[in-house]
Amino acid sequence: MLKRLLPIVVLAIGVGGFWLLKVTRPAPPPVTVEEREWPVAAMTLSLGRHAPTLALYGEVLAPDRLRLVASLDGHVGQRPVRDGDRVEEGDLLVALAEEDVVPVVTRAEAEVARLEAEIEAEKIRFESDRQALAREQSLLDNARSQLERMRSLVRRNLASRAELDADENEIARAQVTLVSRQGELDGHPARLTSLEAQRRQAEASLAEARRDARRARAEAPFAGIVTAVEVAPGDRVREGDALLDLIPLDGLEVRARVPRGVQSELVSSLADGARPEAVDDEGGRYRLRALSGQGDPAGTEAILEVVSSPARLRPGSLVSLSLARPEVADSAAIPFSALYGADRIYVIEQGRLRPIEVRRHGETSGPDGGSWVIVSGEGLADGQRLATTHLPNAIEGLRVVDLSRGSGPADISATQVPAGQRSGESVNSPSAGDDVRAEAGP
Numbered sequence: 001m002l003k004r005l006l007p008i009v010v011l012a013i014g015v016g017g018f019w020l021l022k023v024t025r026p027a028p029p030p031v032t033v034e035e036r037e038w039p040v041a042a043m044t045l046s047l048g049r050h051a052p053t054l055a056l057y058g059e060v061l062a063p064d065r066l067r068l069v070a071s072l073d074g075h076v077g078q079r080p081v082r083d084g085d086r087v088e089e090g091d092l093l094v095a096l097a098e099e100d101v102v103p104v105v106t107r108a109e110a111e112v113a114r115l116e117a118e119i120e121a122e123k124i125r126f127e128s129d130r131q132a133l134a135r136e137q138s139l140l141d142n143a144r145s146q147l148e149r150m151r152s153l154v155r156r157n158l159a160s161r162a163e164l165d166a167d168e169n170e171i172a173r174a175q176v177t178l179v180s181r182q183g184e185l186d187g188h189p190a191r192l193t194s195l196e197a198q199r200r201q202a203e204a205s206l207a208e209a210r211r212d213a214r215r216a217r218a219e220a221p222f223a224g225i226v227t228a229v230e231v232a233p234g235d236r237v238r239e240g241d242a243l244l245d246l247i248p249l250d251g252l253e254v255r256a257r258v259p260r261g262v263q264s265e266l267v268s269s270l271a272d273g274a275r276p277e278a279v280d281d282e283g284g285r286y287r288l289r290a291l292s293g294q295g296d297p298a299g300t301e302a303i304l305e306v307v308s309s310p311a312r313l314r315p316g317s318l319v320s321l322s323l324a325r326p327e328v329a330d331s332a333a334i335p336f337s338a339l340y341g342a343d344r345i346y347v348i349e350q351g352r353l354r355p356i357e358v359r360r361h362g363e364t365s366g367p368d369g370g371s372w373v374i375v376s377g378e379g380l381a382d383g384q385r386l387a388t389t390h391l392p393n394a395i396e397g398l399r400v401v402d403l404s405r406g407s408g409p410a411d412i413s414a415t416q417v418p419a420g421q422r423s424g425e426s427v428n429s430p431s432a433g434d435d436v437r438a439e440a441g442p
Contacts, residue, residue: 037401040389042348043334047382049327052362052374056278056302056321058256060313066224066246068093070237071215074100079244083229087220087246094231094243096216105213108206115199122195126188133181140174147171224248252313254286254304256321263300266291269326277307278323284309286321328361331376335366338388339373346394348385353398356380 077097081087147167228245231237258266266288269276278286285307292301304321306313313319338345342360346353358377366372385402387394 037399039403040387040400042385042387042402042404045332045384045386047330047332049329050331050333050374051327052325054323056256058254060315060317062247062315064248064251068218068243070241071212073238076231076233076235079233081226085226088223091220093218101213101216105209108209111202112206115202119195129184136178143171143174222248252306255301257299258302259299276324278321280319280321282310331374333364333372333374335372335388337390346387355396
């Protein structure tokens with residue numbers, strides 16, 4: 001009987017001990033739920049007028065570049081300059097040999113002199129024909145009187161018929177001579193007009209020859225730099241062959257393509273009389289003069305004149321410019337790290353993030369020397385705290401702690417980051433796999 005009750009007693013003792021331990025155990029500490037905070041850097045927004053800049057990459061051109069060509073066939077007599085030489089106005093650049101230039105002018109002068117002599121001879125001939133015509137008319141009149149007397153004699157049988165025929169033939173010959181002389185006189189105006197036309201043509205050829213002779217000795221019309229030298233002294237050249245180029249020291253311009261989105265803005269500025277300026281990496285200044293009359297789907301070219309440049313520009317070289325665009329009112333300049341996508345930022349209100357839709361207007365130079373973006377939007381206001389640390393999974397209502405105010409009331413610049421962190425990196429920001437919901441504490 002005892003053996004049968006022993007297991008029951010042991011079981012009862014175990015149950016009783018478990019109950020006693022359960023009753024006498026200490027009470028567990030209460031569980032508290034604590035929401036996680038993400039540390040971020042922030043800056044205070046200050047709205048105002050900001051001028052965005054437009055990055056341009058342009059080519060330097062010389063619209064007044066001068067190309068010298070040979071005005072005559074001949075040999076190069078002088079070429080005292082070389083490629084890269086700097087010349088002043090009036091300096092000799094190249095000259096053709098005199099023995100090739102002088103004969104051209106001499107032939108043209110001789111042709112003019114010959115035609116002037118022909119015109120003078122034609123005038124003398126006209127005067128001679130006019131006087132001869134008067135004499136021949138008088139002879140014809142005398143011959144006609146003689147014929148009448150001869151006819152009277154023949155009717156009275158005082159002269160032979162042969163003598164009458166001879167007088168009639170003499171009158172016929174006089175009439176032919178008179179008609180020929182009259183024709184010469186009538187043709188005088190046409191011959192004189194033709195000779196004068198030939199003389200004018202010869203004078204034009206002489207003017208061209210003298211012009212080409214002057215151009216055969218080319219001097220610099222302005223201060224510039226010699227380039228693209230194609231000939232050497234003694235070379236044989238033909239009319240129209242390239243000799244050399246001269247690039248002016250002043251008057252260079254830069255042509256850079258601007259996107260279609262800002263064309264209307266620049267056109268409006270030019271129409272209002274504004275001349276936006278641009279600067280290069282070395283401090284050179286450029287002024288927008290006009291937009292090209294032609295474009296393509298990618299945009300059109302802006303034409304900027306060089307105002308000043310510390311480095312000597314050369315046509316064909318490329319320059320990087322920053323063009324100042326018109327100011328935008330009620331805008332703010334923020335770092336790119338504060339921008340989410342193309343049109344969203346987050347401000348900190350009561351320790352939580354709130355998104356605001358913004359519009360981008362371009363870039364500008366930030367206080368750290370880097371590139372910042374200019375934005376505007378209806379939800380922006382002075383004094384708002386903008387989160388500048390980029391959180392990959394930022395959402396509305398996410399709890400954050402403002403590191404810029406963590407050590408006191410002083411506002412720390414948004415560009416200041418903890419030691420060991422590079423500018424633009426997030427500070428303890430949640431990764432793509434982090435859960436940004438509230439977490440329970442231990």
